[in-house]
Amino acid sequence: MNNLKKTCIVDDDAIAVFGLKRAMQALEFSSELLVYENGLDAIESFQEMIDEDTTLPSLILIDINMPVMGGWDFISEMREIWPKDKEEPTVYMMTSSLSPMDIETAKTFKLENNYLIKPIYAEALQAILV
Template sequence: MKTTNLLCVIDDDDIYKYAVKRAVKVNKLTNKIITFSNGEEALEFFIENLNKNENIPDVIFLDINMPIMDGFEFMEEYIKLKPSVGKKITIYMVSSSIDEADVKRAKNISAISDYLLKPIMPKELANLINGTK
């Protein structure tokens, strides 16, 4: 099974982050996983590591509703940085929201690969990380 070098989860729900980490570890889906509790923490990390591709994730699972900087605010700032990022990053917006406005807004951001509803089952997680969705 193919593994992703670096996976990033940006979400304020510690239980969800633990579940993703556990599923990733059990299924050996990545070499490393990094987590952030809000978009601002993640954005600061990206800015500090723009010239270090080995520290930039291959796949990001991004929550919408978080304190300080939500997922949509993160994406607004990420899009400004994207030309400076030296690799392709697959971003999935992951939320428990079924609000059609959230779904439509996420689908209108070209840098977001898909909008997914929580919880993500381990098999779906594997397919997403391996790019076989």
């Protein structure tokens, strides 16, 4: 199985994060796992990583709806600060709803194929690694 070097979860739902972490540990999904409660915390941390020239995540799983900064605003900010000489991470949007508006927004960000419905099980994570 392909093990990722650094993965990031951005979600304010502690139960969802707990479930994701357990599934990832069982799959030996990633060498390092970063967890943030909102998009702004993640952006600030990524900016520090960029400033210190440390390894950035190659995969980000982010909830669409969160306080402070949600998933869509996060994507816009991340694309602004991400170093041009570094490959952008793969981003999967997570949600507990099937809102047609969210699906349309995913298309505008070119993420319509990277859309996960909660709860997220090990099978969905395995598909990401393939």
